[in-house]
Amino acid sequence: MKVLILGSKGRLGSALLRRWSTLSQISEVIALTRTQVDLSDPDAAEAGLSSQSFGAGDVVINCAAATDVDGCERDPETALRINFLTPERLARLCASRGARLVHIGTDYVFDGALDRPYTEEDEPRPLSHYGESKLRGDRAVLAESPLHCVVRVSWVFGPDKSSFVDAIVRRALTNPEAAAVHDKTSSPAYTEDLALWLEQFLKPSLPGGIYHLCNRGTCSWRDYGEYALECAKRHGVPVLTTTVAPLTLADMKTFVAMRPPHTSLDTGKFTRATGITPRPWKEAVEEYFSTWKA
Numbered sequence: 001m002k003v004l005i006l007g008s009k010g011r012l013g014s015a016l017l018r019r020w021s022t023l024s025q026i027s028e029v030i031a032l033t034r035t036q037v038d039l040s041d042p043d044a045a046e047a048g049l050s051s052q053s054f055g056a057g058d059v060v061i062n063c064a065a066a067t068d069v070d071g072c073e074r075d076p077e078t079a080l081r082i083n084f085l086t087p088e089r090l091a092r093l094c095a096s097r098g099a100r101l102v103h104i105g106t107d108y109v110f111d112g113a114l115d116r117p118y119t120e121e122d123e124p125r126p127l128s129h130y131g132e133s134k135l136r137g138d139r140a141v142l143a144e145s146p147l148h149c150v151v152r153v154s155w156v157f158g159p160d161k162s163s164f165v166d167a168i169v170r171r172a173l174t175n176p177e178a179a180a181v182h183d184k185t186s187s188p189a190y191t192e193d194l195a196l197w198l199e200q201f202l203k204p205s206l207p208g209g210i211y212h213l214c215n216r217g218t219c220s221w222r223d224y225g226e227y228a229l230e231c232a233k234r235h236g237v238p239v240l241t242t243t244v245a246p247l248t249l250a251d252m253k254t255f256v257a258m259r260p261p262h263t264s265l266d267t268g269k270f271t272r273a274t275g276i277t278p279r280p281w282k283e284a285v286e287e288y289f290s291t292w293k294a
C-alpha cells in the first residue's frame with residue numbers, strides 16, 4: 001500500500017510522516033508539500049496530485065489546510081479554496097482511482113453551545129469562516145466516495161510545530177505571570193497519538209464516514225496551560241510560574257473570528273470501530289514535556 005501525505009510539513013503531517021515511514025504495511029510514503037500540491041489553486045492542486053502514481057487500495061491523507069482561524073476570517077475566499085474547493089477536487093480524483101482520502105477536520109465546525117462532548121451525529125453550526133470552510137470541505141469529501149473519511153481533531157499539539165502549550169511554557173521562562181482563557185473548553189490531541197490511531201484508517205475494513213479523534217477528557221485553555229507548566233517544571237524546564245490567571249473569551253480583543261466555547265469531542269465511534277480508547281490528555285501532555293526543548 002502506498003500512502004500520500006498532503007501537508008507533510010505541518011504539525012500533524014510531520015508526525016505522520018515520521019511514524020508512517022516505519023510501518024511495514026506501507027510500501028511507500030510520499031510526502032507532499034505546497035510545492036507539489038498548492039491547495040489555494042484547485043486546478044494546479046488536482047494536476048499535482050494527479051501526476052503522482054497511486055491507485056486502488058492506496059490512501060491519501062490530507063493534513064493540509066488554511067488553519068489560521070483569524071486569517072480565514074479576513075480572507076474567506078482563500079479559506080474556501082484551500083479547505084473546501086480543492087479537497088472536493090482531490091476527493092473526486094481519489095475516488096476515480098479507488099483510493100481512500102482521509103481528510104482531517106476540526107471541532108470548529110460546531111458552535112460550542114452543547115454541555116457534553118460532540119458526537120459525529122451532532123449538527124454542526126460553525127461560527128467562523130474557518131469553521132464554515134472546513135465543514136463544507138468535510139461534506140464535499142464524503143459526498144465523493146463511501147470509502148473516504150473525515151477525521152475531526154481538536155487542540156493539536158506536538159513536537160514538530162509550536163502550539164498553545166509551547167507558547168505558554170516558553171513565555172514562562174522569562175515572565176512570572178501567565179494567563180489563559182478559562183471559559184473555553186475542548187480536548188487536546190497529541191500528534192504522536194494521532195499518528196498511531198490514524199493507522200486504523202489504512203485498513204479498508206474500517207467504514208468510511210466521520211470520526212472524532214483526540215485524547216480523552218475535557219479541559220479549558222487555562223487548565224491545559226497550567227498542567228503544561230506543571231509538567232514542564234517536573235521535567236526540569238526552568239519556568240517562573242505554574243499558576244495561570246483566568247481570562248475570558250470576551251477579554252481576547254485580538255481575536256477576529258468568533259471561537260466556539262465548548263467543543264470537546266466524543267471519540268466513542270472510533271473506539272467502537274477499532275477497540276482503541278484514546279489515553280487521557282494529561283498522560284499525553286506529561287509525555288510530551290518529558291523530552292521538551294525550549
Ligand SMILES: NC(=O)c1ccc[n+]([C@@H]2O[C@H](COP(=O)([O-])OP(=O)(O)OC[C@H]3O[C@@H](n4cnc5c(N)ncnc54)[C@H](OP(=O)(O)O)[C@@H]3O)[C@@H](O)[C@H]2O)c1
Nearest residue numbers: 007009010011012034038039040064065106153154155156
Ligand atoms: N492545530 C489545531 O489545533 C487544530 C485543531 C483542530 C483541527 N485541526 C486540523 O488539523 C489539520 C492539521 O493541522 P495542523 O495543526 O497540523 O496545521 P499546520 O501545522 O498549520 O499545518 C497545515 C499544513 O497545511 C499546509 N498548507 C497551508 N496552506 C496550503 C496550501 N495552500 N497548499 C498546500 N499546503 C498548504 C501547510 O504548509 P506549509 O508548511 O508550507 O505552511 C502545513 O503543512 C488541519 O486540517 C486543521 O484544520 C487543527
